[in-house]
Amino acid sequence: MIRFFCLLGFISLGLTTSASACGGLEACSVGDRSYHVRAPDNWDGETPLPVLLHFHGWGRQGDLIMTHRRIAINEVAENVLLIAPNGLRGSWFFWQPNSPDSDFARAAIDDAAARFPIDRDKIFVSGYSWGANMAWRFACDAGDGLAGLLAVAGTLPQTMDCDGTPNEVRQVYGFDDQVLPFPYGPNGETTYPVALWREKLGCGEGTAEGPWAxxxxxxxxRTSWDCANGHVVLDVHPGGHFIPHDWIPLQVEQILERTGRDD
Known part of the structure; x- marks a missing residue:
C-alpha cells in the first residue's frame, strides 16, 4: 500500500492546513513547521501538476530553492510544482527509518495539494548534500509509487533497510567531493552510490553511456540500468561538492519523457 499518498499521516500529526495566502518567498504554515511552494511560470491554473519536493542543504531554508538557478529553471520552472520544506535549524533527521521530517514533508505535499491540483503519479523528490541524504530517507519512508529520486552529492549507507522503492533513481556525485566524500564500493567500485536501488529494483549489468555535458x-x-522494476542512472564527474548546472531539471524532463506526459 502506498503510504506516501495517504492523508492519514497528515491527520495523525495533528497538523492543519493554513488558508492564508503563501507562495514563493512567503512560507506556507503546516502546524508549527513551514515550507515554500512555487507554481510553474506559465501554468494555466487548472492542469494537474507534477511535483518536485526538494530538501535544501545544511544550514539553508526553502526560500533559497524558489529562485535557485540550478533548480528552479527550465523544466522545473515551466511545468512542475516546486515544494521546498524548511528544515529545523537548517538540518534534517535522516539517520533512522520513519523520520519525523518524512512525516512533515508528506504533510507539506498534502497542504500544497489543497492549494494546487497535483498529479500524484508524478511526484519527485530531490535534495542536495544533507538534503540528498534526506531525500534518500524520504524515498525509503514513502513506500512504493514515488515517481523519482534525484540525489545530488549525498546518499545513505547502501546496506541499510529501506521499505520504499522509487520508480526511477537518478544520482550524481563528484569524485573530488571533500564534504561528503564519494562512496566507493568495497573493492573501489564507482557504481556503489546506487547499489541499494540496483538490488531493490532488480537490476542486472549496467550500460556505460559515455560522456555527456x-x-x-x-x-x-553516465551508467544506467534498465531493471525489472524500474530504472537507475548514475552520473559521476571530476568535480567537488555542488549542484551541477541544469542537472536536476534535465532529470525531471528525462523521466517525464520516459514515463509519458499528459500534455
Missing part, C-alpha cells in the same frame, strides 16, 4: 565546463560519465 549540460554545460561545456563539466563532463559527466
Amino acid at each position: 549540460a554545460r561545456s565546463f563539466l563532463t559527466f560519465e
